[in-house]
Amino acid sequence: NAGVTQTPKFQVLKTGQSMTLQCAQDMNHEYMSWYRQDPGMGLRLIHYSVGAGITDQGEVPNGYNVSRSTTEDFPLRLLSAAPSQTSVYFCASSRRSTGATDTQYFGPGTRLTVL
């Protein structure tokens, strides 16, 4: 198993550009989520999905879109990049959508800089 994979590892954008961060998992997990990590703020939930075709907003969804057409993939789209979106982005997955005991597995992260 590759676990949770993310591409790209690094990205530099100009203000106003759009891009998609890719996330895939090969563990047949129901639940997938996107977080951003900023200094002094820990990880904050952007969007999450409890299964194919179902997505919902997290704590900081503005400026981001997601879709979940397959169990494996959960891409994150930046519609019009802003400097405030400079951050490290992590994708995570877990087996069940309603499992308080389930472990979330994290990808290696994408470091995004918006100029």
Added chain:
Amino acid sequence: GNSVTQMEGPVTLSEEAFLTINCTYTATGYPSLFWYVQYPGEGLQLLLKATKADDKGSNKGFEATYRKETTSFHLEKGSVQVSDSAVYFCALRPDTDKLIFGTGTRLQVFP
């Protein structure tokens, strides 16, 4: 609401010193509690977890006990190594699906 509070870092220790990183939480229902570790340049890895009151999670010499009476889940290790230098995140997962993180505590261990 649900939240996690961790001690601010950095925590700076000499090799073989005793480590405690404090974590307290506020939650409704019966959450599970987790410690994740992030080594430099890497993603988060699960270090240990506890799913009910009085459970003790342990891994790689680290331990944490789920204390419902004090709403705490402090991380401890008897003798730290340089290789333990990382950022440690306390997290809770309530009965819903979301995982809620603390702000992280950076540990620096010097030889």
